[in-house]
Amino acid sequence: MPETSLKFIFAGGGTGGHLYPAIALAQELEKSGCSEIMFIGTSYGIENKILPNYNFQFKRIWMRGLQRKITLTNLLFPIRLIVSIMQSVVITLSFKPDAIIGTGGYVSGPALLAGLLLGTPTVIQEQNSYPGLVNRLLGKKVKQVHIAFEDSAKYFQGQKNIKLSGNPVRNLSSMDKSSARNKFNFDENLPVLLVFGGSQGARAINNAVLASLEEFSRIKLQILWATGQTEFDSIAPQCARYKANVLVLPYLEDMASAYAAADFALCRAGASTLSEIAICGLPSILVPYPFAAANHQAFNARSFEKSGAAIVLPEKNLNQETLTDAVKGFLNNPDKKHLLSKAALKNAKPDATKEIIKDMFSLIKTGG
Numbered sequence: 001m002p003e004t005s006l007k008f009i010f011a012g013g014g015t016g017g018h019l020y021p022a023i024a025l026a027q028e029l030e031k032s033g034c035s036e037i038m039f040i041g042t043s044y045g046i047e048n049k050i051l052p053n054y055n056f057q058f059k060r061i062w063m064r065g066l067q068r069k070i071t072l073t074n075l076l077f078p079i080r081l082i083v084s085i086m087q088s089v090v091i092t093l094s095f096k097p098d099a100i101i102g103t104g105g106y107v108s109g110p111a112l113l114a115g116l117l118l119g120t121p122t123v124i125q126e127q128n129s130y131p132g133l134v135n136r137l138l139g140k141k142v143k144q145v146h147i148a149f150e151d152s153a154k155y156f157q158g159q160k161n162i163k164l165s166g167n168p169v170r171n172l173s174s175m176d177k178s179s180a181r182n183k184f185n186f187d188e189n190l191p192v193l194l195v196f197g198g199s200q201g202a203r204a205i206n207n208a209v210l211a212s213l214e215e216f217s218r219i220k221l222q223i224l225w226a227t228g229q230t231e232f233d234s235i236a237p238q239c240a241r242y243k244a245n246v247l248v249l250p251y252l253e254d255m256a257s258a259y260a261a262a263d264f265a266l267c268r269a270g271a272s273t274l275s276e277i278a279i280c281g282l283p284s285i286l287v288p289y290p291f292a293a294a295n296h297q298a299f300n301a302r303s304f305e306k307s308g309a310a311i312v313l314p315e316k317n318l319n320q321e322t323l324t325d326a327v328k329g330f331l332n333n334p335d336k337k338h339l340l341s342k343a344a345l346k347n348a349k350p351d352a353t354k355e356i357i358k359d360m361f362s363l364i365k366t367g368g
Contacts, residue, residue, distance in 0.1 A: 006364065009095060010056075011040040011088075011111030012103025012125075013047035014065060017270050021127055022103040024168035026056060028353045038095055040088060040111045047107075057095075061087040065106040081110065088114035098364045099123055102134065102142075109134040116141055121363050125356060127167050127271035130299035131155050143363050146356050148271060148349070151303045165356050166349020167275035172256045180260035184247055186222050191331055194262035194282075196226040196252060202268055204315045205287055206231055209266070211320040212327075213242050221245065221327065224261060226252040264330050264337065266323075269301035269312075278348040283340035284310045285326050287318055308343035 010026055012018040019041075026037045038057040041047035044064050051058045063084035066074055088110040092100070100115035101123045102108030108124075112134070115122040122142040126135045129149040139145045139156045146165040147153060156162050181188050193216075197205050206227055209216075216223060223246045227235045232250035239248045252258045259265075259280040267273055269288040277284050286304060288297035304310040311326055330337050349355075 006034045006098045006361075007036040007038075007095065008034065008360075009038050009040060009092065009097040009100045009111060009115075010103065011100065011108040012105050013041045013107050014045040014105035016046050016050075017127055017272055018104035018108075019045070019047050019050060020170070020272055021125055021168040022101065023050075023054065024170060024353050025101065025103075025125070025356060026054075028168070028357055032357070036095070038091075038097070040091060040107060042107050045105065045107065059087075059091050061091075061107065061110060063107050063110055084110035085113050085117075089117060092118055092120060099360055101125060101360070102138070103127070104132045104135060106134065109138070112138050112142060121367070123356075123360055123363070125165075125168070126152055127275075128152070128296040128300055129271075129303040130294055130296045132293070132296070144359060146359070148275060148352070149300070149303045151299070151306075163356075163359060164349075165359070166352030167271055168353040168356065169272060169275050169279065170255075172259065172276060172279055175257060175260055177260055180257045183254075183257055184224055184261055186224070186247075186261060190220050190222050190245075191263045192222045192224060192261055193327065194224050194258055194265040194267070196258075196265070196267050197228060202228065202287070202289070203231065204318055205266060205268075206235060208318050208320060208323045210235060210238060212324050213239065213246065215320070215324045216327070217242050217245055219328070219331065221331070223247070224252075224258055225249070226258075264340075266327075269297040269304070271296075271300055274300055274304055274347075275349070275352070278304075278309065278344045279350050281341045281345040281348070283330065283337050283344060285323075285330075286310045286312050287315050288312070290315050304344075304347065307347055309340055309347050310344070311340075 010022040012022045040059050042063055043060050061084040062080050092114045099121045102112045103125045112122050123144045124135050124142050125146045127148050129151045145162050148167040225248050229250045236248050239246050264283040266285045269286045286301040288301045301312045305312045
């Protein structure tokens with residue numbers, strides 16, 4: 001079967017961590033000439049805002065995740081699930097995909113179940129060290145499960161369809177360190193700390209950095225800081241006196257250049273973030289988001305720490321003293337920084353996108 005005749009359905013969303021790997025895979029499939037790609041999502045998750053900006057077909061189903069408290073939405077969950085499976089079956093029968101790929105979130109469940117019911121090859125791509133509920137439940141039934149962390153394999157014990165492939169990430173090819181620092185007007189001879197907390201920022205990280213600016217200025221640390229849109233207006237004026245060493249932005253569009261300019265990073269522990277800093281060999285201080293679903297960021301961070309690629313600083317312990325101590329630990333010990341960088345690179349899977357697609361093509365051609 002020629003690759004140009006293949007059709008794929010992707011189902012994943014709710015958060016960017018589930019959606020963006022799917023988009024990376026879909027874009028790579030487009031490059032290979034695949035004829036049609038469709039996304040299944042909901043009206044509630046981030047996919048409803050992001051996917052209309054792309055040229056992919058997009059079908060919405062009624063599915064919605066369970067809430068943390070007793071609500072009408074939770075009471076409707078069994079009905080939503082049944083209806084969403086039926087909707088996914090209708091979409092699959094109409095579109096006739098060669099494979100269905102679930103990348104996590106509740107929306108992937110009905111789509112994968114539809115594929116299993118109809119005999120369509122099904123694939124799971126799990127980004128996190130601790131797999132999501134849908135992937136844990138359906139991992140034994142699908143044809144392939146692609147994981148990004150070796151620690152994930154224990155949740156799929158006894159299965160022969162597990163592949164340590166890594167996470168699909170955006171293109172991070174960029175300029176060299178010197179050119180990247182010039183772009184941000186940083187001194188090439190002084191260290192640079194990259195601070196970010198995702199598209200919405202991270203208040204705990206922002207507060208700790210703000211409290212530490214005086215000490216960071218004293219040790220001549222340069223900071224490239226993405227505060228998140230909601231906190232930028234309150235933080236930026238407080239950084240005015242440090243503008244020689246601190247560049248504050250609401251959001252970093254060019255993450256490739258930001259990674260290239262930095263010596264180390266202070267950030268959350270989302271799966272895509274960790275995959276990107278690994279590819280860049282960037283040592284990191286990780287502050288897992290404590291309210292992430294199933295505490296998956298803590299699992300991600302501990303996996304990175306266990307491999308020697310990062311220092312983990314739980315949010316409950318994050319303050320001016322612990323942050324400045326961690327930063328000085330990097331600056332005063334170049335050998336430690338080098339070892340962390342080397343370990344991060346060992347975690348990198350720069351060819352993850354192509355490897356997953358190669359395996360999917362093989363699955364379709366051989367039928368599993």
